Amino acid sequence: MATNLLKGKRGIIFGALDPNSIAWKVAERCHEEGATFTLTNAPVALRMGAINELATKCNAQVIGADATSIEDLENLFTKSQEILGGKIDFVLHSIGMSPNVRKGRTYTDLDYDYYHKTVDISAMSLHKTLQTAMRLDAISEWGSVVALSYIAAQRVFPDYGDMADAKSLLESITRSFGYHYGKAKKVRINTISQSPTKTTAGQGVKGFDGFYNYADAMSPLGNASAEACADYCLTMFSDYTKMVTMQNLFHDGGFSFAGVSNEVMEKFSEQ
Numbered sequence: 223m224a225t226n227l228l229k230g231k232r233g234i235i236f237g238a239l240d241p242n243s244i245a246w247k248v249a250e251r252c253h254e255e256g257a258t259f260t261l262t263n264a265p266v267a268l269r270m271g272a273i274n275e276l277a278t279k280c281n282a283q284v285i286g287a288d289a290t291s292i293e294d295l296e297n298l299f300t301k302s303q304e305i306l307g308g309k310i311d312f313v314l315h316s317i318g319m320s321p322n323v324r325k326g327r328t329y330t331d332l333d334y335d336y337y338h339k340t341v342d343i344s345a346m347s348l349h350k351t352l353q354t355a356m357r358l359d360a361i362s363e364w365g366s367v368v369a370l371s372y373i374a375a376q377r378v379f380p381d382y383g384d385m386a387d388a389k390s391l392l393e394s395i396t397r398s399f400g401y402h403y404g405k406a407k408k409v410r411i412n413t414i415s416q417s418p419t420k421t422t423a424g425q426g427v428k429g430f431d432g433f434y435n436y437a438d439a440m441s442p443l444g445n446a447s448a449e450a451c452a453d454y455c456l457t458m459f460s461d462y463t464k465m466v467t468m469q470n471l472f473h474d475g476g477f478s479f480a481g482v483s484n485e486v487m488e489k490f491s492e493q
């Protein structure tokens with residue numbers, strides 16, 4: 223059901239690791255809607271090779287960048303503008319990684335070197351991306367930047383560990399940078415807070431199936447899929463959402479505002 227929503231727009235998409243990645247679906251949909259873009263991921267992810275399959279499908283070039291490295295980000299924005307032939311209209315930041323979560327370190331037993339990495343990769347990388355883009359004046363007026371978040375930024379999900387802190391910071395950077403970039407260049411910056419989704423990053427969290435099934439039972443619309451998330455990202459990149467900035471937008475089938483559901487009540491009611 224393509225409508226050329228993004229025809230003529232140029233973008234950079236971070237974080238497509240494999241066909242389950244949310245960024246992968248966003249790239250497929252952006253391509254269908256007429257956008258041109260570059261794909262980027264950390265060198266270690268590129269070695270896995272799957273991204274080349276996506277690049278061929280979307281007629282996109284791949285530029286490696288560790289999102290914590292300013293040098294890599296400068297190269298990414300400079301090369302992307304050369305390849306695409308002008309300033310960037312949209313950026314998807316779809317990056318998350320916690321060595322503490324990966325290695326099973328609980329929130330009260332964090333390794334602080336890992337904690338630093340979690341925050342640098344999952345949150346500060348958004349600031350680095352925005353600051354680099356601003357210095358290079360690489361994003362066009364009314365350009366749109368979307369980063370992906372999770373409701374653990376507002377509420378406690380015990381096994382989400384230090385990623386909760388990273389997501390809180392990510393949402394705060396979105397507001398603070400959104401103010402400055404909006405004033406300077408009318409660039410808008412938002413986070414989309416997505417339902418639990420079966421991806422490599424998602425399934426790395428202990429008890430993911432419990433999270434996933436609970437959220438599905440709580441949400442009046444059920445969990446939002448990666449495909450639906452991609453569609454929402456596209457609307458945020460389009461000209462139909464020009465006045466939306468500095469927001470955390472829940473894309474979760476209603477989970478964030480549901481107190482309890484009949485399904486969950488039934489499980490806890492005495493028979």
Ligand SMILES: NC(=O)c1ccc[n+]([C@@H]2O[C@H](COP(=O)([O-])OP(=O)(O)OC[C@H]3O[C@@H](n4cnc5c(N)ncnc54)[C@H](O)[C@@H]3O)[C@@H](O)[C@H]2O)c1
Pocket residue numbers: 236237238239240242243244245263264267287288289290315316317318319343370371372415416417418419420421422423424425
């Ligand atoms: N899956 C879920 O349940 C869920 C829910 C809400 C939000 N999110 C968020 O969505 C985003 C995308 O995750 P996903 O679920 O598609 O999983 P994913 O594992 O497919 O994507 C995570 C990406 O981050 C990349 N990355 C890690 N370190 C990097 C670095 N140093 N530089 C550049 N890239 C790096 C990985 O290579 C990978 O492509 C993340 O921000 C995640 O927290 C996921």
